[in-house]
Amino acid sequence: xxxxxxxAGKDSKPPSGLSLNTLGYQLLxxxxxxxxxxxxxxxxxxxxxxxxxxxxxxxxxxxxxxGLVDAEDIEQTGRPNKRIYSPTAKGRQVLTDWVGTEPDxxxxxDDFLTMVYSGWVREPQExxxxxxxxxxxxxxxxxxxxxxxxxxxxxxRDDLKNPKSWLFYRxxxxxxxxxxxxxxIIWSRSVIGLLHDTDSAEKTTNEGEIDD
Amino acid sequence: xxxxxxxAGKDSKPPSGLSLNTLGYQLLxxxxxxxxxxxxxxxxxxxxxxxxxxxxxxxxxxxxxxGLVDAEDIEQTGRPNKRIYSPTAKGRQVLTDWVGTEPDxxxxxDDFLTMVYSGWVREPQExxxxxxxxxxxxxxxxxxxxxxxxxxxxxxRDDLKNPKSWLFYRxxxxxxxxxxxxxxIIWSRSVIGLLHDTDSAEKTTNEGEIDD
DNA sequence: GAATCCATGTAATTGGTTACATGATTCA
DNA sequence: TGAATCATGTAACCAATTACATGGATTC
Numbered sequence: 001x002x003x004x005x006x007x008a009g010k011d012s013k014p015p016s017g018l019s020l021n022t023l024g025y026q027l028l029x030x031x032x033x034x035x036x037x038x039x040x041x042x043x044x045x046x047x048x049x050x051x052x053x054x055x056x057x058x059x060x061x062x063x064x065x066x067g068l069v070d071a072e073d074i075e076q077t078g079r080p081n082k083r084i085y086s087p088t089a090k091g092r093q094v095l096t097d098w099v100g101t102e103p104d105x106x107x108x109x110d111d112f113l114t115m116v117y118s119g120w121v122r123e124p125q126e127x128x129x130x131x132x133x134x135x136x137x138x139x140x141x142x143x144x145x146x147x148x149x150x151x152x153x154x155x156x157r158d159d160l161k162n163p164k165s166w167l168f169y170r171x172x173x174x175x176x177x178x179x180x181x182x183x184x185i186i187w188s189r190s191v192i193g194l195l196h197d198t199d200s201a202e203k204t205t206n207e208g209e210i211d212d
Numbered sequence: 213x214x215x216x217x218x219x220a221g222k223d224s225k226p227p228s229g230l231s232l233n234t235l236g237y238q239l240l241x242x243x244x245x246x247x248x249x250x251x252x253x254x255x256x257x258x259x260x261x262x263x264x265x266x267x268x269x270x271x272x273x274x275x276x277x278x279g280l281v282d283a284e285d286i287e288q289t290g291r292p293n294k295r296i297y298s299p300t301a302k303g304r305q306v307l308t309d310w311v312g313t314e315p316d317x318x319x320x321x322d323d324f325l326t327m328v329y330s331g332w333v334r335e336p337q338e339x340x341x342x343x344x345x346x347x348x349x350x351x352x353x354x355x356x357x358x359x360x361x362x363x364x365x366x367x368x369r370d371d372l373k374n375p376k377s378w379l380f381y382r383x384x385x386x387x388x389x390x391x392x393x394x395x396x397i398i399w400s401r402s403v404i405g406l407l408h409d410t411d412s413a414e415k416t417t418n419e420g421e422i423d424d
Numbered sequence: 425g426a427a428t429c430c431a432t433g434t435a436a437t438t439g440g441t442t443a444c445a446t447g448a449t450t451c452a
Numbered sequence: 453t454g455a456a457t458c459a460t461g462t463a464a465c466c467a468a469t470t471a472c473a474t475g476g477a478t479t480c
């Protein structure tokens with residue numbers, strides 16, 4: 001049947017037998033930045049890779065079994081005990097080996113775009129409304145990114161110029177998301193423009209001339 | 213436990229009992245543009261929403277069961293017979309009702325960004341190399357988008373200004389992907405710039421002065 | 425003569441979401 | 453008084469990928 005393979009046709013399988021999925025490497029990345037509990041990891045990933053506890057806890061257990069992370073049990077009174085995970089030397093090595101390998105093709109799942117795909121079934125004015133609402137959402141995301149960037153700038157001023165600090169990459173990734181959001185607003189406005197043009201053009205035609 | 217709900221907190225469930233997933237609406241959208249076989253649908257979606265035959269055929273069967281699409285069997289000699297799907301009136305209505313509803317939050321899965329997240333475990337120069345390779349990939353995608361846009365411009369010149377034509381939205385979506393790719397190249401270059409700056413700054417410090 | 429195209433499907437597995445279970449503490 | 457926070461997990465389900473099965477026609 002020969003369905004197309006991902007990752008640009010190269011076989012870029014890791015040479016060692018152990019092969020984590022992306023979530024595994026992501027979790028390894030989070031606890032390598034800073035030791036955290038499963039609960040904290042979920043909160044931490046909320047913006048960059050939303051993930052459910054029901055997926056995180058089993059994966060942390062698997063990483064522990066593979067000897068890639070260690071867990072320290074913390075007894076607490078008044079609230080549940082917790083397990084703080086940190087990477088082992090092996091875990092740090094596995095992560096380092098993975099970073100820089102050929103990544104799979106990125107996948108974007110966006111219902112809004114799927115709706116735009118079928119936008120022609122709706123009236124142009126209704127699609128304009130869709131895009132207007134989208135811009136409201138995008139603007140909200142932008143101001144969120146901006147406040148997170150502003151916060152970074154005061155709490156980590158010096159680290160932002162040091163690419164051996166993970167804060168450097170936090171900054172870099174926030175910049176990327178901001179840029180993507182701004183780009184999407186520009187695009188949305190251009191689509192609204194196109195829809196207005198053709199809309200009024202049609203109206204003028206229908207009012208001023210007789211065609212058909 | 214109260215995990216956060218998607219789609220901005222509104223309950224935007226369709227009023228009718230029938231509720232398709234995104235793939236269902238996507239397939240409905242494809243066959244509404246033009247009647248197609250499952251095989252053709254998979255080819256068609258290759259760029260905008262990569263999908264496997266093993267997922268498409270069962271979903272088409274489900275849509276047929278729900279009375280949202282009709283299938284016409286075409287006998288062929290020398291190659292397998294095929295089933296051409298087209299939307300029913302009900303299917304067209306369901307699609308129209310869906311377009312414009314509040315979409316779920318978009319999700320981007322990109323291993324490259326997950327690697328960048330942990331870029332600090334590598335040497336800055338190695339990360340620069342990662343980004344250089346990324347730019348090569350992005351440029352290839354850009355020229356693909358550009359040639360598809362150029363093709364559209366000649367084959368569908370008039371439809372591109374008519375928002376009641378699905379070709380209008382094909383054009384609009386291609387523009388979006390092009391913009392996103394260009395934006396990502398700009399970002400990549402800026403990151404490379406930051407990495408070079410701090411790289412040489414460190415080197416100068418180590419060569420010219422004695423610290424530590 | 426090997427790979428790709430056409431064409432439709434099923435089975436097994438992995439990835440991810442929803443729902444459930446528990447329970448003290450803190451905030452509106 | 454009701455909701456949210458902290459905290460860890462399991463069970464059931466839905467979504468998606470990988471692998472399997474079949475086979476003539478066409479292209480390299």
